[in-house]
Amino acid sequence: MKEFDVIVVGGGHAGIEAALAPARMGKKVLLLTMLVEQIGAASCNPAIGGLAKGHLVKEIDALGGEMALATDHAGIQFRVLNENRGPAVRGSRAQIDMDRYRIYMRTVCLNTPNLTVAQEIVDEILVKNGKVVGVKTNLLNEYKTKALILTTGTFMRGIMHFGPVKLEGGRFHELPAKKISKSLEDLGFKLERLKTGTTARIDARTIDFSKMEIQPGDENPKPFSFRTDKKTFNPTQLPCYITYTNENTHDIIKSNFHRAPLFTGQIEGVGPRYCPSIEDKLNKFPDKERHHVFVEPQTLEATEYYLNGLSTSLPMDVQEDFIHSIPGLENAKIVRFGYAIEYDFIQPTNLKHSLETKEIEGLFFAGQINGTTGYEEAAAQGIMAGINAALKIDGKEPIIFRRDEAYIGVLIDDLVTKGTNEPYRMFTSRSEYRLLLREDNAILRLADYGYELGILDDKTYERVQKLREEINRGMKILNETFVTPNKQINAMLEEMGEEKIQSKMEIRKIAGRHTFNREKLLKLAPEFKDFSEDALEQILIDARYHHYIERQKAQIDKMKEMLSVKIPEDFEYKGIPGLSREIVEKLEKFRPPTLFAASEISGVTPAAIDIIHMYINMRK
Ligand code: FAD
Numbered sequence: 001m002k003e004f005d006v007i008v009v010g011g012g013h014a015g016i017e018a019a020l021a022p023a024r025m026g027k028k029v030l031l032l033t034m035l036v037e038q039i040g041a042a043s044c045n046p047a048i049g050g051l052a053k054g055h056l057v058k059e060i061d062a063l064g065g066e067m068a069l070a071t072d073h074a075g076i077q078f079r080v081l082n083e084n085r086g087p088a089v090r091g092s093r094a095q096i097d098m099d100r101y102r103i104y105m106r107t108v109c110l111n112t113p114n115l116t117v118a119q120e121i122v123d124e125i126l127v128k129n130g131k132v133v134g135v136k137t138n139l140l141n142e143y144k145t146k147a148l149i150l151t152t153g154t155f156m157r158g159i160m161h162f163g164p165v166k167l168e169g170g171r172f173h174e175l176p177a178k179k180i181s182k183s184l185e186d187l188g189f190k191l192e193r194l195k196t197g198t199t200a201r202i203d204a205r206t207i208d209f210s211k212m213e214i215q216p217g218d219e220n221p222k223p224f225s226f227r228t229d230k231k232t233f234n235p236t237q238l239p240c241y242i243t244y245t246n247e248n249t250h251d252i253i254k255s256n257f258h259r260a261p262l263f264t265g266q267i268e269g270v271g272p273r274y275c276p277s278i279e280d281k282l283n284k285f286p287d288k289e290r291h292h293v294f295v296e297p298q299t300l301e302a303t304e305y306y307l308n309g310l311s312t313s314l315p316m317d318v319q320e321d322f323i324h325s326i327p328g329l330e331n332a333k334i335v336r337f338g339y340a341i342e343y344d345f346i347q348p349t350n351l352k353h354s355l356e357t358k359e360i361e362g363l364f365f366a367g368q369i370n371g372t373t374g375y376e377e378a379a380a381q382g383i384m385a386g387i388n389a390a391l392k393i394d395g396k397e398p399i400i401f402r403r404d405e406a407y408i409g410v411l412i413d414d415l416v417t418k419g420t421n422e423p424y425r426m427f428t429s430r431s432e433y434r435l436l437l438r439e440d441n442a443i444l445r446l447a448d449y450g451y452e453l454g455i456l457d458d459k460t461y462e463r464v465q466k467l468r469e470e471i472n473r474g475m476k477i478l479n480e481t482f483v484t485p486n487k488q489i490n491a492m493l494e495e496m497g498e499e500k501i502q503s504k505m506e507i508r509k510i511a512g513r514h515t516f517n518r519e520k521l522l523k524l525a526p527e528f529k530d531f532s533e534d535a536l537e538q539i540l541i542d543a544r545y546h547h548y549i550e551r552q553k554a555q556i557d558k559m560k561e562m563l564s565v566k567i568p569e570d571f572e573y574k575g576i577p578g579l580s581r582e583i584v585e586k587l588e589k590f591r592p593p594t595l596f597a598a599s600e601i602s603g604v605t606p607a608a609i610d611i612i613h614m615y616i617n618m619r620k
Pocket residue numbers: 009010011012013014015032033034035038039041042043044045120121122123151152153154155156170171177180196197198275311339340341366367368369372373374375378379
């Protein structure tokens with residue numbers, strides 16, 4: 001029997017990062033996947049990033065993951081969303097050529113030392129004495145392993161719905177993974193069902209773009225990865241287009257509600273709240289006059305377009321009718337019909353923060369199998385499962401990001417403590433510390449981990465260290481250089497359109513004005529002229545949000561202090577108002593020694609921790 005340190009099941013967005021990380025950490029890894037061609041396939045929209053998702057991609061990049069590099073390689077339109085809003089809520093997004101993205105990822109996987117790729121379907125998980133020992137595949141091969149990571153995506157007992165037509169499969173015309181569901185059930189896991197859907201793809205030759213609004217990419221596209229050279233980055237920027245549904249579209253869809261699998265009872269799984277199908281949108285918001293449709297190229301050749309906003313599982317004739325009612329799509333020819341898919345997932349409350357299952361040692365889950373939706377959410381879990389599987393083999397503690405350290409920490413903490421009943425996606429509003437967890441500082445927050453783990457390369461880390469030195473130097477200038485009001489300074493400020501100063505003040509105060517920018521800073525303080533763009537960005541953000549950032553840091557320190565509070569051994573949880581029976585039972589069962597240990601128990605909420613803290617203080 002062939003033996004590996006780590007086996008990863010599934011070559012989707014989670015599986016790729018889950019396989020690359022331990023391989024780069026020197027572990028012998030096997031990636032088993034259904035179709036090698038489909039490694040890194042984008043099942044739904046041809047885009048990476050977006051609000052909060054861009055944060056995840058940049059954090060994966062800072063750890064040494066691949067998603068950002070692949071996006072820079074395959075991107076065909078780069079935009080920063082919310083560019084005019086605060087840095088905490090900006091989100092990078094790129095349309096990708098989904099073929100190039102896939103080929104890039106496949107090439108990386110097949111060229112990574114220590115990583116073996118094999119096209120086989122895993123049917124059975126082999127467990128001995130509560131510990132994972134290997135897998136058995138559809139070719140009856142058995143592979144031995146110390147750690148196993150399941151990233152099966154939408155494939156476990158996948159059923160697709162095209163109107164009344166039901167097909168088994170994990171993605172359009174790809175096989176479902178059936179036996180592995182049974183194997184998980186035999187091991188005691190309870191599988192639940194979720195649903196997601198996708199839209200029709202249109203032959204570009206049949207679209208009348210003149211009837212649509214054009215949506216160009218940014219004038220100065222910025223790469224996703226810190227490792228991509230900004231100076232040479234010059235991707236082809238293809239436009240997207242915007243059109244709208246109308247009354248006629250809505251009438252066609254509404255008059256066919258009785259044929260919609262979503263409403264006939266044919267679909268049982270819960271769908272994504274934030275990415276609903278068009279029939280769901282019309283049902284929930286019947287009075288809305290029109291809905292956006294973003295028409296997005298799927299590849300650089302732009303032969304097929306994706307209709308973002310029109311996900312559906314309505315019958316094929318209805319799909320044709322309602323698409324033809326939309327301006328610019330009157331003569332649209334559908335290359336692939338939209339469909340919904342139902343699949344098995346496992347409540348992530350079965351997992352520890354390391355993404356290892358609580359019940360079976362060495363077994364990890366990552367990606368859509370944990371109830372999430374989205375490539376970025378999947379990849380973020382994938383890299384963490386990969387890292388923690390490798391650390392476990394070495395007998396080391398797992399890496400668990402706190403909520404104030406990374407969006408990845410927020411994602412995993414939400415999943416394993418709260419579970420989910422609908423596909424979970426990331427939002428900036430899920431983070432309590434948005435101002436600290438920005439896209440622009442992901443590399444500064446997480447590069448140390450990536451480097452120490454051996455995933456992030458030396459050259460990149462040297463650049464990060466240099467950037468840190470520059471920022472520190474810049475902060476010193478900001479805090480220690482004073483500007484005295486005189487004719488010359490005030491004339492300069494006036495020329496910049498800035499208010500004059502009346503008294504002596506640190507440059508920080510002037511640089512922190514909302515109207516201030518890089519050009520003005522360089523004029524006011526020529527000391528900054530040799531600073532890199534990245535360093536100046538951090539310096540200006542710090543100047544502008546200094547007080548808020550410091551306040552969030554103080555909150556975190558207070559929270560850390562609180563979590564270190566010891567819980568007396570004889571502490572009585574019963575009878576405390578505000579603690580649910582479930583929480584009391586868990587706390588009595590586990591008897592956590594500190595508030596931090598209590599907060600780690602699944603289902604114990606931050607509000608419950610606050611209450612216990614108050615009662616501990618009352619006993620003093
Ligand atoms: P996947 O990308 O699904 O990859 C799973 C991989 O595992 C595949 O390569 C598969 O071949 C392999 N595999 C599975 N079982 C086995 C086995 N037993 N043995 C070997 N290999 C196996 N996301 C959104 O954010 N918004 C959307 O609107 C959206 N719509 C979607 C619509 C459809 C129809 C589908 C199919 C997906 C949609 N998604 C959407 C989800 C998105 O595709 C996933 O979030 C993302 O791909 C999850 O990544 P993953 O790595 O967990 O799984």
